[in-house]
Amino acid sequence: MPAAPYDHGAMRSITRVAVSAPARLHLGFLDLAGDLGRRFGSLGLTLEEVATRVTLTRAVAPSVTGPEAVRARRYVQTMAQRFDLSDRVSLTIERAIPAHAGLGSGTALALAVGAGMARLAGASVDATAVALALGRGHRSGIGIAAFAQGGVLLDGGQAVGGNDEPAGADAGDVPPILARHDFPQAWRVILVSDPDFAGKHGAEEIAAFAKLPPFPPALAAALCRRVLMQALPALIERDIRGFGAAVTALQEAVGDHFAPAQGGRFASPAVAEALGWLRGEGAAGVGQSSWGPTGFALLGDAAGAERLAAAASRRAGAALAFVVARGRNRGAEIVDN
Numbered sequence: 517m518p519a520a521p522y523d524h525g526a527m528r529s530i531t532r533v534a535v536s537a538p539a540r541l542h543l544g545f546l547d548l549a550g551d552l553g554r555r556f557g558s559l560g561l562t563l564e565e566v567a568t569r570v571t572l573t574r575a576v577a578p579s580v581t582g583p584e585a586v587r588a589r590r591y592v593q594t595m596a597q598r599f600d601l602s603d604r605v606s607l608t609i610e611r612a613i614p615a616h617a618g619l620g621s622g623t624a625l626a627l628a629v630g631a632g633m634a635r636l637a638g639a640s641v642d643a644t645a646v647a648l649a650l651g652r653g654h655r656s657g658i659g660i661a662a663f664a665q666g667g668v669l670l671d672g673g674q675a676v677g678g679n680d681e682p683a684g685a686d687a688g689d690v691p692p693i694l695a696r697h698d699f700p701q702a703w704r705v706i707l708v709s710d711p712d713f714a715g716k717h718g719a720e721e722i723a724a725f726a727k728l729p730p731f732p733p734a735l736a737a738a739l740c741r742r743v744l745m746q747a748l749p750a751l752i753e754r755d756i757r758g759f760g761a762a763v764t765a766l767q768e769a770v771g772d773h774f775a776p777a778q779g780g781r782f783a784s785p786a787v788a789e790a791l792g793w794l795r796g797e798g799a800a801g802v803g804q805s806s807w808g809p810t811g812f813a814l815l816g817d818a819a820g821a822e823r824l825a826a827a828a829s830r831r832a833g834a835a836l837a838f839v840v841a842r843g844r845n846r847g848a849e850i851v852d853n
Contacts, residue, residue: 530635530636530637530638530852531574531853532571532572532573532636532852532853533573533850533852534569534570534571534572534632534849534850534851534852535569535570535571535632535848535849535850535851536567536569536628536848536850537568537569537624537625537627537628537631537848538563538564538567538624538662538663538666538847538848539567539613539619539624539662540560540562540563540619540620540659540662540805541561541563541618541619541705541805541812542558542560542618542656542658542805542806543558543559543561543763543766543767543805544559544739544763544766544767544770544803545557545558545739546558546559546673546736546740546743546766547673547731547736547739547740548728548731548736548773549730549731549732549733549735549736550731551733553676554672554674554676555674555676556671556673556691557670557671557672557691557740558656558657558658558669558673558691559668559669559670559747559763559766560656560661560662560668560669560670560671561667561668561669561699561705561843562662562666562668562669562699562843562844562845562847563619563705563707563841563842563843563844564841564842564843565841565842566619566707566841567613567624568612568613568621568625568628569609569611569628570582570607570608570609570628570629570632571607571608571610571632572608572632572636573605573606573636574604574606574636575604575605575606576604577604578592578593578603578604578606578607579606579607580592580607580609581608582607582609582610582612583609583611583612584609584612584615584621585609587622587625588607588629591625591626591629591630591650592607592629592633594649595629595630595634595646595649595650596633598649599633599634599639599641599649601634601637605633605636607629607632609625612625614709616714616807617709617808617810618804618805618806618809619805619810620658620659620662623647623653623659623660623663624659624662624663626646626647626652627646627647627650627652627659627660627848628848629650630646630647630649630650631643631646631848632850634646635850635852642664643660643663643664644660644664644690647659647660647690648690653690654674655674655691656671657669657671657691657692657693660690661693661696662844662847663847663848664847664848665696665847666844666846666847667696667697667698667699667844667845667846668698668699668843669693669695670693670694670696670743670748671691671693671694672691672692672693672694674689674690674691695748697752698843699843699844699845700754700756700843702754702816702817702818703756703814703816703817703842704814704816704817704821704822704840704841704842705812705813705814705815705821705840705841706799706812706813706815706821706825706841707810707811707812707837707839707840707841708787708790708791708794708810708811708812708837709787709809709810709837709838709839710784710786710808710809710810710835711837712835713783713784713786713787713808713809727776727777728773728774728776728777729776731773738769739766739769739770742765742766743766746758746762747759747762747763747766750762756800756815757800757816759800759801760799760800760801760814761800762801763801763803763814764795764801764803766803767801767803767804771803771804778807781804782808782809782811783804783807783808784808784809784811786832786835786836787808787809787810787811787836790811790831790832790836791803791804791813793831794813794828797824797827797828798820798824799813799814799824800814800816801814802814818840821840822840825838825839825840826838
């Protein structure tokens with residue numbers, strides 16, 4: 517893939533860059549069948565309260581400190597090689613989205629590092645080019661779009677080749693964003709975390725996808741209808757019940773399809789039990805983000821979400837963590853001086 521163009525003539529003296537990259541919820545795939553020439557398709561939501569934050573300054577020699585430093589160091593080297601940037605930066609990871617929790621930590625870190633290095637160099641590069649250079653975004657475009665613009669996002673999946681593998685991966689394609697809408701300010705999401713559980717990732721994730729049974733095209737059609745004719749209209753009309761019902765239906769169908777690979781509709785039994793309780797107590801919708809273990813519950817107001825999260829926390833004790841989050845309707849924050 518050719519590197520994105522840089523305008524080195526427009527460089528200005530920047531000594532420090534701070535990047536805050538938001539987490540995202542992956543609310544489910546629409547079409548795992550791929551019989552129409554595209555596979556996956558994702559619905560996602562950008563989060564306000566959970567983010568990866570990094571700072572970069574010029575340095576005599578490369579330096580990376582903080583959580584996820586090993587992975588971030590690889591990103592620094594790749595950015596330097598692919599975009600002809602100096603790797604003489606001091607990178608501090610002040611806060612990192614929990615890894616392998618289903619919140620898009622890898623993409624957020626990659627984009628934070630890549631965008632920060634480009635800004636520090638006075639270079640111009642978009643989030644898609646950074647993501648592709650660092651090996652992100654081949655299956656879903658939600659994480660990249662969350663970084664770029666935030667909100668509720670729907671992508672159109674990846675074109676598939678003759679062997680049912682992404683045809684665009686080598687060419688550097690990412691799933692196109694088909695729709696983007698604000699998440700209502702009044703609505704809240706209760707995040708349910710299991711600190712003792714890690715979702716599938718890397719080679720394990722690839723192997724799990726390869727072992728899944730065929731996905732019925734009729735089910736894919738029904739899920740697309742759910743999103744187009746229920747989830748998106750309900751979102752625009754601020755109908756939390758309609759939106760939650762559509763998301764729950766999407767989650768149930770996809771979760772049951774992934775059950776052989778993750779041991780059930782939800783990866784963590786403790787999270788699964790908590791989500792069942794939250795749904796029984798009035799949550800408009802529940803689900804698991806990506807491979808989990810993070811679960812989520814949708815609520816229509818802040819006060820109700822805080823009360824329900826507190827009750828769920830008392831009930832679960834120390835086994836689970838509950839955080840009330842807002843949707844984030846803007847992308848990453850990048851500040852330089």
